[in-house]
Amino acid sequence: MTHPVHSNADHELIRVTVQLFPTPSQDATFRAWLAALTQANGALTTVLHGTTLRAGAPALTRDEIAYLLTLVSPALEASLPPSVWPSVISQCCTRFQRRRDSSASEPSLPLDVQIQAIGEMHVHVTGQPDLVVADLWRLPLGLTEALVCTGNDHVRAVQHQGHTLRTADTAGSPAALTQLHDLIRLHGPVIGRPPGHTGVHRTQPHRAQFADLTCQIGVDGKEIWLLTCTVRVPPGWLPRAHRQDTVGVDVGVRALVTWADATDAGQLLRTTLPVGDWRPQQPATLLSAAWVRRMQFERTQAGLDQVIRHLLTYRRVAIEQLAWRGLTAGIREAMTLNGVSSLGVWLTGLGRLTGTVVCAVNPAGTSVQCGQCGQRGVLQANRVFRCQNCGDIDRDTNAARSIRRVSLEGWT
């Protein structure tokens, strides 16, 4: 399942983040893991403070850090999912060998290969009795497959092992039943699943080992669970950006994405009503809610992918910074569901592959300034912007031009 590190040389690594939707009991388990890690990190910081963390002191070895960790927090290893211990030690090494005070940084649990995509809507953590609902499908340019194909190989490996153990048991092996029991205890929800068609192909993007779980505050102020995975991308998967120009990008609910460069402009309009108004007659389950989100997202997914590919042909992208607090809940929900709210993050991540630099522009004033001459204009009916000098133009196209102007001239 794991690949040697040197194989990264011919690939580029990007990080992708998906949201998890745990049940209350899964949520409690996640919280307990992070709490245990936070406590251990705090204890380790206290122990090392003023001694090894001091500048000039020799760096601790991996063995020393592992030893100290078991000393300050004897129950930690047993309280975490099985087999994540080496990753936890590696994480502590990174923190403490660089002598950073880790007590202030956000706790994250390095699950690495112990968390795997199971299809496009679930992940499984080794040792957990149930799958966790996850919006794996909500990634651009088919990158969902990069996570799923690695998961498929994992499912196949587990099933192969199960088959081998059953054969051994039939043949009279005394240890087989114990081993099969352990395998099912660790991978139970995976063992009966169809493994899916595609496995890892090194010519296509596929998951690397790193994956970590964090709890963050979402745009509506609620805590959300995020899983960040590293994806290995083969060279040439995305062409290098060839347009020297800067493109300005305005995002919205009617016109989802509007872009404008020095001479050209384009728009991705929404084709169906956004959500926010649809409510189920029966209470949603985690999975039914995920399917509703997925169907909303799929309405715009192809168009969004097309826009992303186009924007990544530019050397510079200036994108409107979303002022989440200024948006009403319905608009926020619609922009999250149709994927528009993630555009900046996706472009920033993928821009590393194409050589595209993405900058976020404060949109204040950009809708009433003329993107052509900079004069203040007037918003008319029918979504028209009127400039005394330049005439009438679609207001979103003007906003995209304005955002481009702001990024080029540095005025806000």
Ligand SMILES: [Zn+2]
């Ligand atoms: Zn003008």
